[in-house]
Amino acid sequence: EDKVVQSPLSLVVHEGDTVTLNCSYEVTNFRSLLWYKQEKKAPTFLFMLTSSGIEKKSGRLSSILDKKELFSILNITATQTGDSAVYLCAVSAGNMLTFGGGTRLMVKP
Amino acid sequence: EAGVAQSPRYKIIEKRQSVAFWCNPISGHATLYWYQQILGQGPKLLIQFQNNGVVDDSQLPKDRFSAERLKGVDSTLKIQPAKLEDSAVYLCASSLGQGIGELFFGEGSRLTVL
DSSP states (O other), rough: OOOEEEESSSEEEEOOEEEEEEEEEEEEEEEEEEEEEESSSEEEEEEEOSSTTTTEETTTEEEEEEETEEEEEEEEEEHHHHGOOEEEEEEEEEEEEEOOEEEEEEEOO | OOOOOOSSSSSEOTTTEEEEEEEEEETTTTTTEEEEEEETSSOOOEEEEEEEEEEEETOTTTTTTEOOOOTSSOOEESSSSOGGGOOOEEEEESHHHHHHHOOOOOOOOOEEOO
């Protein structure tokens, strides 16, 4: 059975801090890893990673994949209160997409 | 471009009653997914359609849940009879292809079973 584990479960930081969120996986026939941000509504897409070692970046967010060690990290620098959300990692394997349990990030002013 | 549409947004029912949720995916998206998200957890796949065929329904509790996508476009998910543990947000998502690309999610249907 495909497995995706995220850590930490939750995190509280202050504005301006840098955070690193982790996602490890055990799947058969890996295709890609995706990061989503979920506020009160539906998850919104952040990144899709398919190759090891290539950083994807969007503003203050960046992510990288390690296919040998089977994990990915999502970094957020200079955090803002608007970054408060649940961050979901999902792994595409075969024709399936399996989500982790999410990391709840709270950024305090 | 219109997004994934879901209805109703909220539903409150008593246990043993039935409920149905509707989803209309983004035009042209062949793959449609129903996920169940219990509070504090990540989304769990219930069923995945490719056009009007089922790709995976291994985690769908078939004694009470059913889903269909008859014309390969919109879809309905039904629960009958509902249990307390079915209280969750039911997310519909669609994608162009299977599994590799970005999924586009609807706003979700929040079900409360009393």
